Amino acid sequence: GCRYLLTDYSGKLYLLVLERDKRNGSSSTTITDIKLDLLGETSMCEYITYLDNGVTFIGSRFGDSQLIRLLPEPQNGSHLEILESYTNLAPIVDMCVVDLERQGRQLITCSGNGKDSSLRFIRTGIGIHEHASIDLRNIKGIWALKIDNHYDNHLVVAFFDQTRLFHLQNDEIEEVELSGFDFQHQTLFCANVISDQYLQITTHSIRLIGNNGKDLLIEWKNEQNEITVGSSNTTQCVCASGNQLFYFEIGRSSLTEINKCKLPYNIACLDVTPLNPQEERTSLCVVGLWTQISVWIYRLPTLDVLHKEPLTSDTLPRSVVMITFDSQPYVVISLADGPIVYYLLDTEQGILYERKKVSLGTKPTTLTVCQRTDLSPNSTSSSNDPSTQRTVLFACSDRPSVISSSNTKLVFSAVNLREIVCMCSFHSEYYGASLTLVTDMGLILGRIDDIQKLHVRSLVLGEPARRIAFMEEEKAYIILTQYMDIFRTDNITPISKQAHQKIDCTTTIKNINDIIPPSQNDVIDSIVILDQHTHEARVSVRLLNREEALSVCVITFADDLSSSYIAVGTAIIFEDEDTPKVGRVILYRYKSGHLNMVTEKELNGAPHAMLAFQGKLLIAVGSSIRLYKFSPQNHELIQLTQYLGHIDCLQVKIKDDFVLFNDLMKSITVLRYNTDEGKFEEIAHDVQPQWTMACEFFDDDTFICAEDGGNLISCHKDSGSTKENERNVLKELGLCHLGENINVFRHGCLVTQQTAESSISVDTCTLMGGVSGYIGLLLQLTPSLYQLLMSVQLALAEYVPSVGKIDHGTWRSFESDGRSDVSCGFVDGDLIETYLDLPKSVQQDLIIDLRGENNTQINATVEELVKIIEELARIH
């Protein structure tokens, strides 16, 4: 009871010891001394919870929460060891969505505060941790072999007309030639088979190799034709030559041809993977055919055709795999133009049923089976959990994906790599479980992250970033940062001080020069330009004392299309004023690494937001919305028009010639810019006084706004109405309590549209970022889909037990200061997705008597509904 843990502002952890005088006995103790020892540095800490055995949880609001162990003896000058760190995005102050070439999208958030500030790069899908890479081009196939070892230590790499063998020892790689292997032909398949033998199928022959690869035991050749495809498990081997199918059994030094048959068309792909990974044999073989695009199921060893399934596709199957997910056997077929078709397989009858199709990439997709343990070896907590032993399927294409199953549905998770030609799992002694991935640039040996999670990387800034903008031309991020002296630490240099080029910003505006204090301030605002790829600070601009940067945008002016500019809005902020009285817009030109200040313009308020609008600069200054044009001759900004009459316009959004803004307390207003007259016209506004935080367009007539109490409001503009008072008043369509304060809305979603036949359009997807680090996705539903999902939601809300017995309707009902209303117009995706996890019978029961508006019957089948919800689940 006399040792305490303390932290300060900057996350330094101290141990406070009260030394007691024990002489007086236990009844009364006198504190004789206080000692304070520095233990080390953690994240900026909000809560400390001492667990046990020197392990302490550090709960952080602005940085990653940490699990630390206190060490009795210092290591590297610190008395603590960080055991685990939990990603925390809070608070998301601003974010932007950036398209990456052919690799989906990335969301960049400005997170954290003080020394724990960071930019977070968020992507869906799975990240790759690269261990090593080999520069090899034109690889056609790759297989791992265990030669004289329990771990994979050799890689067989197939090229168009030759094969090479590499030996990996520790982190060294060397090419070897083992005499048993054929290096003159392209290898089609290679694997370890029973009795420590190796099977190599080349275009020329099938070779059974023993004695650690030195001796060729048996070779089988097809005299007439080349072998076109081949596959095996440890005891069985199939290969095809044109339209001929051969079946072999592998024994100790024996390769026996058991059966063969002739098919009407050439064989494109085949597979004999045992459905149960523990078994060595399978009684089924799947074959994909050319010309008559179909898959056939054969019974082994008799080669009887059990089932013929036409693929109803114009392109041929590229690879076919039998695999068991959650004890349900599947046959997965990839087609040459990208999509994947999968069926459930009846192992007894050999019949395929329940066809589903998902499109992944646009190029031929190759499927490879991997054990899940290869993928996430570090999931230490659940290593004994059989679920981690599951197999997964790796689809190599221009949009590589991992196919796994969760609650008996297949989950497709994209891998964040550009293009993968082929891959194999490689369990090496040195790297642990890993994968070899072949791209068009070479070969990567690496480990991949956990499946189906947002992939977050963080860039420590050391000072909070307030706003972010992306400049496409220069591939750079522009961030506005604020350095505060009280959060100073010795370990982290703020990003603005790391910049290669440092500029001080001055002003010629008299009003500003008059009021800024000359002395050095403990708060310094900067504009920092970061490189998109290296994340290095290229340029930083230090603003004036007391000047704070509030908004930024990248703009190309209509009067000067030659180059794009960076506009930054700032305000001079004194604590004793109600609102900032003076501010300015600074215009920079940034080209090939050089930043030049072009002009500045005085403002009489705080520029809360700015945007490029029809080649002009749109700024929300205090209570007005103003439009500026740039005159390239005089290098100055000229105010064209303004719209007045609100309190403080916080955010502004544009769509075509419409301008949407939200006011501090007067909800949202829609303006139209009349190009002929050069003026703003008020189109419609929400009459309710609403303390808003952010707003966004959904489409021309639908808008969303986030409220201070953690509520969302969607509004609709009735532009077709004949009555003027209906036309210029926004109708509230939906009200919903989100429980999160939203700082920012951005259009876009992290997943690019996958399925061609998907019924859901992701055009209206809007991401939202909240104070608590919350990232949400909003999607506009069609009326019929809304009716269906809303009635499902009502049924689910009654069935699914809620957390803490808080009724779903009560929790989602709109509740703000002085106003409460029932929730409407919003469907809760989290609740809807729980439908997928329910047992089939319950799923059926829930939708028996669905009623929509006006008590109309809604007819839906479980299959349709599951398909819709799966599609919805796939976009996030």
Added chain:
Amino acid sequence: MDKYRVPNRANLLRAREYGLETSFIHIEQTRRLADFTLCKYRNLTSYHHSSISTMNLDQSESRYLLSGGSNGHICCHDMLPSSLVTTHPIVFQIDRNSNRDHHTHNICSLLWYPNDNGLFVTLGLDKKLKIWDTNQVKMVDEYEFSNFAYSAHMPSTANASVIAVAHENGDLRLIDIRSGSDSHVIHSHTKKGICLVKWFNNNPNLLASGGVDGRVLFTDVRSSRAHYMSLDRDNILTNNEQIKSRQTTVSSVAHHRGVKSLEFLPDNTHLLTVGADDLMYLWNVNNGQRLLVNYGPITTNNVRILTIACAQMKHDRTKSVVYVPCGKYVRVYDILTGQRLTTLSGHLMPVSTCIYNRLSVELYSCSDDILVWGAVKKQQEDYEISMKNPERRNEATKTLAQILNRDQWSDDEDED
């Protein structure tokens, strides 16, 4: 005024983005609270030809403002949107021409049903209390009394259905609108009569009444006693032990002359009273002690009932402001210190009623017309500057045209 100073809005917005400020709304409201000016460009579609005696704002949406004239006419304005330049349309009106159930004498009290604005209650000097259906503007129930009634009130708690009516002969009548019973009468005040009755904010069984005799009584309607507490102006809260605070006796009076206003503060523990002796007192309702706050003389002239408006901030209860009609002016006081913050002038006749709109953070006051006050000083200045700018003149006429259009529409609607 320093008490109502709050941090720079830019800093507040920043703190809110980082989740460091949870009472952002209340702080911003505080900023606006003591900074009201007349909204020159907001008009209510004019209706009343006589002076306006009372007003009431609905509690569920803070949107519809009922006003009653001394000639018995009643009208309802839609107070949204609270834009800088706007004319608020009339939603409905009750007068000789439009409704045969109209009041014929001065309107004493207007009450919105607290939980739902589908119902409202009117009390007139024609000795009638009427209950109306808002959507159809139709009278649904009527009570007629033998004595004049000056004031009526309904509890704002949920499921309240009892209207208390203060009669000129000192009787307090309770009307249950669910059963229609109006027979429950409490003889609480002397024959001089009661001016005012107000339910407690948080308790549907307790009410306060103020009489012409200057007495303020607290009554528990469940109990058989006429009242359980009578406020005494000499029972004061003080730290000075030399002064012995007097306990209430039969002869206790709150004011030397009649009580003109009773208003509970939103914190439910304080009561403000204004008397015809031109004094305003602050009371603790739990022990009946008077707090020693000096507001200075408040001239009430010959207005029988004043409605004062209180605003209290949720995040900081000490930030509380009262708007008191005082002759042709509305005075703004800090409640706990008695400091006069500002005086709002704009009316030409004595003001009778002030109503504070918590959602829009604005004040409505009435004398012979209704004025709107808000924290719009800077916006109005900006607007005036932009109107002087010739480039903007076109738009000004357009706004005016819009106003005219809206007027036309509202007239159409009323004729329907």
